[in-house]
Amino acid sequence: MLKMDKSKGKTRFAWASLMLAIVLVVAGCGSGGDSGSKKENWISIEDRYTPDPETPAWKLDKKEETTELTWYVNADWWNTDFGKDVVTKKIKEDLNINIKFITGDDTKLNTFFAGGDMPDLITTFDSNSPVVQKAATWALPLNDLAEKYDPHFNKVAAQDTLNWFQLKDGKTYGYPNYSNTQADYDSGNIPAKTAFIIRKDVYEALGKPSMGTPEEFRAALTDIKQKFPQLIPFGFNSIGEGTGSLGDVLQDFIGVPLEDENSGFYNRNLDEDYLTWVKTLNTVYRDGAISDDSFADDGTAFEEKVKAGKYATILLDGTPQQGGNLQSFASANPGKEYIAIDGPQSTVGHAPTLNQSGITGWMISFITKSNADPAKSIQLFTYLLSEEGQMLMNYGIEGETYQVNADGTVAFLPAVKELQLNNPDTFKKDYRMGEFMFFGHDRHKALSQDAFPDAIKQMQEWGRGKLVPHFILENINPDQGTPEARALSAINTKWNTTLVSMIRAKDDGQFESILNEYKSFLEGNSWDKIVDIRNEKMKANKEKLGL
Numbered sequence: 178m179l180k181m182d183k184s185k186g187k188t189r190f191a192w193a194s195l196m197l198a199i200v201l202v203v204a205g206c207g208s209g210g211d212s213g214s215k216k217e218n219w220i221s222i223e224d225r226y227t228p229d230p231e232t233p234a235w236k237l238d239k240k241e242e243t244t245e246l247t248w249y250v251n252a253d254w255w256n257t258d259f260g261k262d263v264v265t266k267k268i269k270e271d272l273n274i275n276i277k278f279i280t281g282d283d284t285k286l287n288t289f290f291a292g293g294d295m296p297d298l299i300t301t302f303d304s305n306s307p308v309v310q311k312a313a314t315w316a317l318p319l320n321d322l323a324e325k326y327d328p329h330f331n332k333v334a335a336q337d338t339l340n341w342f343q344l345k346d347g348k349t350y351g352y353p354n355y356s357n358t359q360a361d362y363d364s365g366n367i368p369a370k371t372a373f374i375i376r377k378d379v380y381e382a383l384g385k386p387s388m389g390t391p392e393e394f395r396a397a398l399t400d401i402k403q404k405f406p407q408l409i410p411f412g413f414n415s416i417g418e419g420t421g422s423l424g425d426v427l428q429d430f431i432g433v434p435l436e437d438e439n440s441g442f443y444n445r446n447l448d449e450d451y452l453t454w455v456k457t458l459n460t461v462y463r464d465g466a467i468s469d470d471s472f473a474d475d476g477t478a479f480e481e482k483v484k485a486g487k488y489a490t491i492l493l494d495g496t497p498q499q500g501g502n503l504q505s506f507a508s509a510n511p512g513k514e515y516i517a518i519d520g521p522q523s524t525v526g527h528a529p530t531l532n533q534s535g536i537t538g539w540m541i542s543f544i545t546k547s548n549a550d551p552a553k554s555i556q557l558f559t560y561l562l563s564e565e566g567q568m569l570m571n572y573g574i575e576g577e578t579y580q581v582n583a584d585g586t587v588a589f590l591p592a593v594k595e596l597q598l599n600n601p602d603t604f605k606k607d608y609r610m611g612e613f614m615f616f617g618h619d620r621h622k623a624l625s626q627d628a629f630p631d632a633i634k635q636m637q638e639w640g641r642g643k644l645v646p647h648f649i650l651e652n653i654n655p656d657q658g659t660p661e662a663r664a665l666s667a668i669n670t671k672w673n674t675t676l677v678s679m680i681r682a683k684d685d686g687q688f689e690s691i692l693n694e695y696k697s698f699l700e701g702n703s704w705d706k707i708v709d710i711r712n713e714k715m716k717a718n719k720e721k722l723g724l
Contacts, residue, residue, distance in 0.1 A: 217317060217546045222326060225552070233563060234327035235272050235556040244274045244553040248298040249289065250540075255280045262609035263573050268566075272557055290315065295547040298554060300615060304342075304353075304537050305652055312350035316543040317551055319349050319558070326552040333562040340721060341536045352558060353538030354617045359722075362533075362646050366623035369640020370497060371426055371531050373520025375490045378513040379405055388490075389522040391457035398466040401489045410466035412488035414495065415479040420676050422494040425532075427454060430492065430520070432527030435650055442653070442711040446672055447696070450525050457521075458680045459688055472677055486510060492520070496633045501601070503632035514632060517639035530645035533619075536722075537651045542615050561616040571621045571628065573610050579625075587625035594627060648722055653714035661710055664703040671698050 222228075226237035257278035260269040269275060279296060286308065289295050295315065301308055319339070323330035337358040339349045361367055373388075379401060380386075386397045401410040414421040428445045431454060437443040445451065461467055474482070482488060484502035493499060507514035544554045560566045568587075572579040578593045589597060596604040605612060611628075622628035629637065655661035675695040682688040718724075 218548055218551060219325065220550060220552060222552050228326060228328055230328040230332065233329045233556070233559050234552070235560050238273075238553070238556065240273065240553070244272075244550045245277070246274055246298060246549065246554065246557075247277045247279060247296040248300070249279045249281070249286070249296040251281065251283065251286045251299070251301040253280045253282060256609070256612065262607055263578060264569055264609040264613045267569055267574060268557075268560070268613075272553065272560060274553060274557065295545045297545060297548040297550075298542060299545060300540050300542045302540060304541060305654060305657060307657055309351060309541060310344075310656070312543060313344055313346055313348070316350040316545055317548065318346075319352060319544070319555070321348070322544060322551055322555040327555045327559050330555055330559045330562070333559055333564075337722070338536060338538070342541075343721075351541040351543045352562075352616065353541045354614055355534040355619065356536050356538035357533055357619070357646070358536055359646060359648075361618075361620060362644060364620065365641070366620045367533055367644060368497075368619065368622075368629070368637040369531050369644055370533065371422070371430060371492075371494045372496055372517035372636040372639055373430065373490065373492050374515040374517050374636060375520075376408075376486060376488075376513050377516050379408070379489045380516065380518065388518065388520050391453060391460075391521075391524070394457060394521055395461055395464065395466075398461050398490070399464055402464070402466050405489055408489040409468050409471065409482070409487055410489050411461060412471055412479070412482065412491040414493065415474055415476045416472055416673070416677060417475065418670075418673065420673055422492045423455075423458070423676060423680070424672075426494040427451065427492060427521070429530050429532050429645075431523040432530045433523075434527070435530065435645075435647060436715065440715075442708050442715060444708075446676075450523055450527065452692070453524050454521055455676065455679055456685075456688065459682050462680050463683070467680070469681075472681070486513060486515075490520075491515070493636075496636050497629060500630040500633045504630040507632040515636075517636040529643040530647075531640055531643045532647050533644055535646065535651050536648050540615060558616070566616070567618065567621045570613050570617060571610060572625065573608055578608060578610070579627075585624075587627070589625075589627045597627070649715050649718050649724070651718065653711045653718070655707060655710045661703055661707050665707050668699060668702050668704065668707075671695060671702075 222238075225240050226234060228234060229237065255278065257280060259265045259276045259278060265276075286299075286301065289299075290308075299316070303309065319330065319334070323334075334352065335356065335358055337360070338353065338356040341356070342349045342351055342353070344350065357367055382404065383397060383400050386393065386400070388394045388397045398410040401408065413423050414426070416423075420426075425445065428448065428451050431450060433445045433448045433451050434443055435445075458467065470478075480499065480502050483491070483493075483499055484505050486506045496503070503515055542558070544551055544558070548554050561570065568575070572587055572589070573593070575581065577590075579587055579589050581587055588594070593604075593608065596607075604610075611617075626634075655665055672695065675691055678691045679688050682691060
């Protein structure tokens with residue numbers, strides 16, 4: 178899930194806020210990443226409990242006074258309610274805590290560091306940001322918290338994930354959600370989120386054509402344009418400031434290599450196999466099978482078209498995020514539902530290498546040095562990471578909202594399922610299952626048929642066996658604030674406009690001219706230095722993962 182969807186997209190740093198972040202973090206955190214630069218609140222638990230590795234500390238803690246915690250989430254869309262729905266009410270009761278959520282953007286996050294009035298807990302997103310990289314100056318190490326207050330944390334946290342987020346001092350300060358380790362990939366419990374989908378009625382009317390080669394793809398879209406003029410033959414995720422699903426998503430779909438023949442960084446944007454497909458999209462565009470509106474549509478406009486079934490085919494990244502829209506269309510149009518087919522395939526024989534959220538995950542949560550009760554806070558982390566917490570966050574309370582079947586699978590009780598299907602707003606407000614996911618993970622969603630809408634299950638089944646970890650490519654960009662980081666930002670912006678311009682080129686000559694201009698832009702913007710940095714970071718990733 179590294180390609181940001183609706184929620185993740187809100188976390189991007191503009192250059193202005195980036196520079197402000199660097200200044201404020203440095204100013205607020207002191208120099209040199211010294212973990213002692215702020216006073217640490219290591220409270221005594223002598224009268225409360227004796228830590229036991231075999232028992233979660235929240236079950237031992239005798240503290241009678243309710244612990245009040247302030248939790249800042251760097252996302253203004255986060256639901257700040259606590260204690261009103263089934264999930265957070267149970268958390269409140271079990272841990273005897275009350276949480277006041279505060280939300281905001283990067284500017285608000287930075288004011289905490291500038292003013293020194295830190296919340297107890299902070300959740301942010303960008304693992305490359307100065308805030309995360311300098312966590313040793315403002316957060317408490319999870320290793321020390323576990324040792325002092327709750328050693329059971331080490332039994333529920335993934336060691337690979339802890340190692341991945343380890344800073345130079347050898348300690349880990351933040352823990353992510355949806356961090357998929359190699360073991361998670363090997364388990365087969367992580368569903369694919371990318372698929373090439375086609376409306377079933379269109380597919381059958383065309384005689385179920387193969388669309389694997391550029392020639393087959395173009396011919397099928399031409400047929401669609403002629404026989405279904407009311408439909409947009411080919412759609413893709415909203416472009417926005419990125420590449421939608423036409424950049425690295427398409428590269429993964431056709432299996433462009435992750436590294437070069439020397440195990441170094443490989444510029445996948447210039448891969449000949451990929452460029453063959455970009456040229457095919459240009460041909461298809463000139464045939465009139467790609468709408469100009471698709472390049473301008475924002476996420477909402479794209480979702481509305483998915484929900485209305487306006488696209489005949491879509492290269493879709495983020496099937497869970499579109500699950501509600503796909504289900505709405507399927508329920509209202511039996512026999513026309515979208516289904517996944519093989520779609521575009523490598524012209525040189527590569528198999529798909531679909532990506533998922535990777536080991537870096539998505540949201541990253543920290544316990545600050547100003548925390549009012551760090552013992553209770555690490556208990557909360559342990560609780561939410563445990564089997565008990567994961568089941569609560571995904572399915573609620575056994576016997577009240579779900580049951581465990583004889584085969585070990587999980588199902589919502591009928592009244593809850595009815596609400597999920599027909600009154601999702603009330604379901605979300607009253608239950609909040611699947612929403613309070615600071616430490617969520619896909620492995621627990623694999624326990625139930627109710628975890629995902631029916632409309633995407635065939636798509637997830639199609640993707641089985643096609644996921645390949647992209648660990649070596651995670652967090653390999655130059656450090657923010659460096660000249661190379663600024664150059665890379667310019668290059669990324671240039672690539673996004675280049676890709677769109679190539680697809681919309683009026684002829685082959687213009688296509689090649691635009692591509693050559695991009696290659697020249699690389700040479701003029703420190704590309705060699707960026708590649709060197711990425712090679713070093715890829716090497717470090719391999720050492721960290723034992724690859």
